[in-house]
Amino acid sequence: MENELTHEKRVLQGNEAIVEGALAAGCRFYAGYPITPASEIAELMSIKLPAIGGTFIQMEDEIASMGAIIGASLAGVKSLTATSGPGFSLMQENLGFACIAEVPCVLVNVMRGGPSTGLPTSPAQGDVMQARWGTHGDHPIIVLAASSVKDCFEITVQAFNLSEKYRIPVIVLSDEVVAHTRETIVLPKLEKIEVVERIRPSVPPEWYIPYEDNSRGVPAMANMGSGYRHHVTGLVHDPKGFPTQRPDEVDAFIRRQYRKITNGFYEIQMSKTLMMEDAEIAVIAYGSVSRSALHAIKSARSNGIKAGLLQLITLFPFHKKAVDAVLRQCRSVLVPEMNMGQLVREVKRVNLSSKVFKYNRVDGQFITPDEIYDQLLRM
């Protein structure tokens, strides 16, 4: 069955490409609860996983789905869940558990209009800040945004890799447009895909300290049932994994969480630039909107306007370095979003004195290239 993933050309929807990416990355467990526009991911997983010895389960809600994927990951199996707005809200509680207990797992949120039941079949980007701060308490998190079917495949693979490497839940944000657009994609050969596994302990069980710090700040992770019996808790814990309230231990614990991600900025923070070399104005975009932005920039170029694009793939940890370079180079920057202006705040924070414009749509409609082009003319 493995060779089903060949380098052949396929026409896939974004949701289908996420499934292909997850399986290629070694995902063998899926738990979820049906919701538009993410349901195709569950449906496809229910067909594909049992065929390759994996497990699919439809849980009673999204709280349970998140709990189940954490459990499966603790037992050593790479796990995925996918949802949309209302379900994403329900997942926040156990997402926090995955953060504090440092359990690798991937969560796809196919964004639709909100709040609440909102606009079930319309695209939106309103969950960006929820993805960053939706679960309570100080915590780092990795949030990636997919803009195309190809992205869905590649970013899902990267999501699993980063999740395993840094022992952190990774959120993939897609939206209704990306999820349901059919595009041709050339799936790479399995052996061409880099797949990362969590670091397992190399010491004998009696020496294993489950949350021991090291230079990377990422402790080795023993799977349940592998002989390394230890305690996993959602309480702040000491290096042995037991609850602690000692200020020095608590402080060291929280700071290590941040340090491990800061250490990995070089590979976690991903972005693409297009026609930025000589750009005087630029668009900073993510998700499906970056595709409209690309078309707008091409139109601008053919009309003699030196415009460029910075597409953010990693939304969090926020790629300050890439944004800063664009802000320094360009006289003004546009941040179009299908929300009231969420990521634009992060952009502005990078350099308060630079000229940053926003363009927002919250009517459930996609931002078109023409709209962005019109905005560029005003800059």
Added chain:
Amino acid sequence: MTEKISRVRHEYLRHDKKFPHVWCPGCGNGIVLGSLIRAIDKLSLEKDELVLASGIGCAGRMPAYVDFNTLHTTHGRALTFATGIKLAKPELTVLCVMGDGDATAIGGNHFIHAARRNLNLTAIIINNQIYGMTGGQYSPTTPYGANASTAVYGHIEHAFSIAELAITAGAAFVARGTVYHVRMLDTLLAKGIAKRGFSVIEIMSNCHTQYGRRNNMGDPVTMMQWFKDHGVSEQKAKKMSDEEMGEKFTIGVLADKDMPNYMEEYRRIQEQAQLK
């Protein structure tokens, strides 16, 4: 005899964990822990193959003390994590310990669906009829008229029976015990753990600190006496009128049925999918 008991305890308790435990002196949770250890010893289960997961609450603190693969999840969600573990690694024996609020208020939906699904898990529910950890607020099993920190005028809701809920939801094995009838509890736990399918052991236990104190039930010993007087076998209960039963409850094995469990069914799905 004592030597044997202490050997068994030491074998299964964590020595790198800083005792004393967090529970009030005399809390029924300790009796349940002792009973669980004896049941596991009786079944000769390997520590490496055992998972004890819990939710949040006083009962939820139990896993930290035993030398298994242990997991202290979020409030009410232990069974969801356990489901993931069991499906990912079916060879593990996965047990969940929960409080009454944990399992049947916030976790009620997970509980009925876990019972319906019939995955091979064991749910150990310590029913002290109150929210112990958060200070004596009423739970779904607090009796009508009882006093709680959020029901100082007397509780106006009606309690449900955890065991009956489990039976109705389809659990393969359901039993009820008390912290007084401890030998019976050892057996019930062993049977529940050995059962292939979803098993529920509801344990009536004393929270003298939060429930007993507010309801004039006395110290732990007096509460034990109450369990002794109120727990009746099913045979006995059958012969008693509703009036005679009053506040009494049945103890022992209440349901035990054989049906295909989720993992066996899913294996069939996997085989079918692989043929295609």
